[in-house]
Amino acid sequence: RAQFNFTSGALKDYIVIVVAMLGNRGSSSPSNNADFPANYSLRYQAYYWAVMHGAGPFHFLKHSVVICGSAKNSGLNHAFLEGPTSALITSHDYDLGRYKSNCVKPVEGLRAFGRACAAWVPSADEFKQELWRESGAESLHQWLHPPMGKDSNEEWDPEDLLVMARRR
Numbered sequence: 401r402a403q404f405n406f407t408s409g410a411l412k413d414y415i416v417i418v419v420a421m422l423g424n425r426g427s428s429s430p431s432n433n434a435d436f437p438a439n440y441s442l443r444y445q446a447y448y449w450a451v452m453h454g455a456g457p458f459h460f461l462k463h464s465v466v467i468c469g470s471a472k473n474s475g476l477n478h479a480f481l482e483g484p485t486s487a488l489i490t491s492h493d494y495d496l497g498r499y500k501s502n503c504v505k506p507v508e509g510l511r512a513f514g515r516a517c518a519a520w521v522p523s524a525d526e527f528k529q530e531l532w533r534e535s536g537a538e539s540l541h542q543w544l545h546p547p548m549g550k551d552s553n554e555e556w557d558p559e560d561l562l563v564m565a566r567r568r
Contacts, residue, residue: 481565484516488558499558507554513561514553515544 406416450464473481488494491509499506522531530540537543548554 480520484513485562485565487512487516488561494558505554506558507548510553510556510558510561511545511551513556514551518544 406412406414447466450466488506488509489496491506491512493499493504493506494509495506519527526532532540532543535543537546
């Protein structure tokens with residue numbers, strides 16, 4: 401959850417706008433911003449400005465660096481995300497979204513979401529090298545099922561995950 405500070409160093413003389421992925425807690429998300437749809441529009445407007453006004457006599461926007469800037473998920477990514485999304489929304493504690501009325505996070509659903517993504521992040525070679533042990537897990541089972549409170553997936557807001565997964 402690092403915050404970027406460009407007040408010193410090579411970028412100190414520039415105006416730097418860092419926009420995180422919509423929904424990922426560092427930007428506008430259902431969990432932290434009532435004006436989420438308005439911010440969603442602003443992100444797309446920033447892309448538009450970069451394309452339409454990046455050059456020309458007024459140089460409204462001289463430079464733009466867009467990282468992971470797809471407007472929608474690819475078919476492969478969409479197919480992959482159906483697994484973790486289904487694991488979350490069908491969990492007993494997500495309860496069709498009714499968990500919000502109890503103010504209790506659907507921890508089992510969040511953990512299931514993480515397990516459904518687990519094989520997609522590391523490469524086959526990283527699995528062969530058992531690099532998952534670097535997390536402190538002593539076995540693959542322990543890596544996939546960390547003790548309660550030790551799973552970083554528990555920190556996420558379920559609605560933020562769903563917003564990111566359902567970008568189409």
